[in-house]
Amino acid sequence: MSFTGLRKQINKANQFMSEKIGGAEGTKLDEEYIHCEKQIDAMSKLIEEIITKTHEYLQPNPATRAKLATLNTFNKIQGKGKAPPYPQPEGQLGDCMLKYGNELDHDSLFGECLIQTGYAFKNMEDIKYNMEDQVKREYIEPLRGIQSVELKEINFHRKKLEGRRLDFDCKKRKKESNPQAAKVLEAEIKVAEEKFQESKVLAETAMANFLASDFEHISALAEFVDAQASYYRHASEIMENLHKVLLEKKDEAQSRGKQTHNPKPLQITRTLSGEVSTKNGSMSSPRTPNKSPAGDGGSGPCCRALYQFEAENDTELAFSEGDIIQLIRQVDENWFEGRLRDKEGFFPVNYVEVIEPLPQSAMAYPTN
Known part of the structure; x- marks a missing residue:
């Protein structure tokens, strides 16, 4: 100056x-x-x-x-x-x-x-x-x-x-x-x-x-x-056209009437030994309740995909809606690292719903 x-x-x-x-x-x-x-x-x-x-x-x-x-x-x-x-x-x-x-x-x-x-x-x-x-x-x-x-x-x-x-x-x-x-x-x-x-x-x-x-x-x-x-x-x-379609379907449902359904009764007889005989005469022993199968994501932290995500590079993990993804760590407030079908990569947090959360030690950024 x-x-x-x-x-x-x-x-x-x-x-x-x-x-x-x-x-x-x-x-x-x-x-x-x-x-x-x-x-x-x-x-x-x-x-x-x-x-x-x-x-x-x-x-x-x-x-x-x-x-x-x-x-x-x-x-x-x-x-x-x-x-x-x-x-x-x-x-x-x-x-x-x-x-x-x-x-x-x-x-x-x-x-x-x-x-x-x-x-x-x-x-x-x-x-x-x-x-x-x-x-x-x-x-x-x-x-x-x-x-x-x-x-x-x-x-x-x-x-x-x-x-x-x-x-x-x-x-x-x-x-x-x-x-x-x-x-x-x-x-x-x-x-x-x-x-x-x-x-x-x-x-x-x-x-x-x-x-x-x-x-x-x-x-x-x-x-x-x-x-x-x-x-x-x-x-x-769009709503007017949809309303017309729904009115037509309503009339069609009314013309069909309610269909009656008669459940068939079970024909089961029991023997003195406790075995069960069905109508065709085959014998079977009493069944014990099956344990619930493990979830698709296996044990440990996991999440469910809400939307389809297409990877743009090799570091990202692609998945389809409904996939269960194993969580490895949270990179920051916007990105997870996870594993799906033996492939690991990053994906957005807002694309998934957490089922089993990560432990505090797996958080790669401060949450306070």
Whole structure:
């Protein structure tokens, strides 16, 4: 920094302290400029809060948002791809219905209806992801652009204006307190006043132009509403079509009526020795209860896969939904190391449900 620049910084600091502590009065800006400043401050807070609240609206579960943000950060450090998308409740409900609908008999109308409903909710999940992408692209990104470009430039001009005002007022105060140096300071005061005026014009013009850009702001808001309208329109169509199908299945079930079922009685006779004779005459000794077989994961810490996970490199462990994985250790709050079918590797914590937890000694990071 040059000597002239250093002296200006000292003058600004001197004037600032004089106003805050000594009660010195600085040059007052006109009401129109002050009104513009208040409007810009309100817009800055508005945009910041709208971005936050929109994210909360699209992804309402704070714990899941935090987990995905952590996983994204972890993946960036390791040079991996993005974390899995936010799990939509429509998709989770659809998966549940599809799972149990397929477990019922093939001729079960209720099972068929569950499958139809499950697919409908999976379609709802797809259109919700599309809506979320559209909102981020057409609404949130433009708002972030306003923050990083237009408001940043306006705040730069405002800060420069305040600095030049302090410099101008400091030189005026020096002139008033030292009449002998008035002639020397007059030229400096004139230059400082011109720069002060120049900064005021730049800052006020930038603020006025921004506040007059209602068209751009309303266009972005309209894109947000359009994404919502499109989502609810498609969701309504999916539900209406599903409702028609379910009404048809209901009528079909009613026309079938309830089928009567007569359980066949067991035909068992016992001999004096305690052996059991079935209808065809074969003999067998009384059976003792079988012990429950061991779980698929064997003894020791293990977990069950909630989703399918595809490994992106040799260090990761791929698995399918429902697999039982033996736990070796927990690397950090987001990653386990485990073993499945003689293969070891890493996998995300939020992809599994722990059945038998790891001992404290197997935790590779502090839990406190």
